[in-house]
Amino acid sequence: MASLASWTLVRANREQTIESRKRNFHEWNRGLNIDQYLKLHDDLDIYEHAADAKLNTWVLVDRNDPSSLNYLCACETYRRTGLVATSGGVKEVTAYAVASVYTPVVNRKQGYARQMLRLLHHVIGIKGGLPEFPAEWGSPPSSEGFGDGKFSILYSDVGPKFYTTCGPTPSAPGWIVQNPYEVVWTLEGHTDGDQSRVKLLKDTDLEDVLAKDAALIKKEMVGATGPCVSFTANNGVNNYLVQRSIFRTVLTNGRRADAWGAVLPEHERQPFSFLTWTPDPLDFTITRLRADPESLPVLIAAAKKIAAERKAVEIVAWAVPEGLQEACKVLGGVQRTRTNHLPSVHVYDADGEKFEWIHNEKFSWC
Template identity: 35%
Template sequence: MDSITLSSLSLFAATPEQIFESRRRTYAEWSGGLSLEEYLARDEFTDKQEVACEGRLITWVLAPRSNPTSLDFLCSCETFRRDGLVCSKANAKPKRVICYAIASVFTPLRFRADVSLLPAISPREWGAPPHRVAHAGDGLFSALWSDVGAEFYRRCGPTKDSDGWITRAPFSTIWDVKQESSSIDTSGWTLLDETGVMKLWEDDAENISRTLSPADNFQVSFSYLPHKGVAAFQHWRTTDILNKRGYAPIHHWGIIRDSNTFATWTFDIQSSAKTLLITRLKSSPENMKTLLAILMSVARKHGMERIEVYNLPDHLQSSAAHLGGLTVERDDHLPSFKWYGEEHSSEIAWLMNER
């Protein structure tokens, strides 16, 4: 790596062989107890889901310009193209935009430090821009959930002095699952099976597109939309792991009362405490008590130890605390965004910054 310069490298959409190599490499980091075959099979399954199809998922490699198809590429990552919305005080009607989520950033040990030490003082060091790739580009923002702290990605801007991905609101509200059940009146509430949650996320995306309103004190607000496989991704991943671990089939993935009162969830059985992780939540403070009691009974039924939600909206904070929820700042899965518009990141609000 002695003579390597930034301009001798570029980003390329991975060939099928490079995709395989990238997944083989990341297995060491993210196997989660799966065998290599199971891990690769899960990715192949994801490839066919809505979140990835129609060119939404692209694996990228950083490779020598002189040998773009090399299997000895320096690092790789994945991008998922998503639908997003932006609005502002001046243009309050939400506008559809292209945006991205970034995942599986990985550099093999032998290339680490070398890559991050490559100097980029001005865009000149990057050399000619990468070739245009079908289904990529035109994004207004992207986000990732950092497991390597906030600093590393902040420093990944195009030059030394410009911001990379900025961590925003890595908060979780957590309830311990109580073993004793309370009697609750669930009339009017409907548990949702797989088909039901898929429809809910579609309807929800439409609702959000109509009703999103800009945050105070920020020039521009953005949000991801949960449809086109975005929320479903968390669901499919979990189903696969639960099946492999021999969990009894889970029939319910959401609960709804009306279009303003619902929650959907996934199960995280890989972190230190088994968790029912809420993926979408909409409620009034008054409905939180029943909603939480239902979530408790679902969590208890499936042996979960806690219930967690990312960035509970302000208007639900006090009822959540009253119901025993503890809000903490996480040190992993840090939501971090890069804004490609003209505004500075500090002027941008991330709405519905959920899981």
């Protein structure tokens, strides 16, 4: 095996990006053929979550051949606005979501993905929040145009251990799993409840609702009891899941969903309450939930009704807040620990303070 110093991490050029999608096609095509898969990515690239270079592919390469298609492994990052709450207040920051970590089968188990992700911290993380770059890794990768991330997240599909070993030095921890719980409601025996108060949300309604939610999240974080970080679902973040689902439906001649969430009218006794979802029958998931024990039953009933119409067998909500757990139980929701999509976070903080990642619901996934 070559020494760690002989590799570096570079932002992929267009050819390397397409090559990475061809390579990971077998892993993540979910029934699409290769042309459909490449088109899906191209079509998604123009949306807000990815546009203006917010989406980048990174490749681990031989230092002497950085634009080669014969690179070792790849991953993607999405640049997003995040929020950080500390005793000093709430700040908007830049943060990153890491996705599509992939090593071709022939290159596996040689330490490539681990080294790629270790180097990635030194590209995206703010300098003040990183330890010194290890000398044995050679010269650091370029962070030009990056180096501004206060935190980064990913969803592990390879268990809780691997990503913890991918820190910014050989001994520093990488991404740590937090709150990998979900609540599940089965639709067996489901009958529609009273839906008269609920307004269903079209895809075009979502951004306004989520922008209002984002403003509230920012305000509420002022009262956080400890240091925490969060994303918000507006600015195209949740819309990634919506567009992805729409494109897949079109490509596979499925039935396009009309409803993407539900909202309740606000009045004195009813604060702003809504939920959004991805309507795929095999994976009907609530992407963002803002409710109290009073509004929860009618919102869950709305989700169940649409899920049943789409022939889903269950609905799932990730990271339900503590204060809603009991109300979920009363509605037949069962809490379980996820074994995939494990939410994992790394905060670039010189003091090594422990931050909680709040609102790590499905909207954040990529």
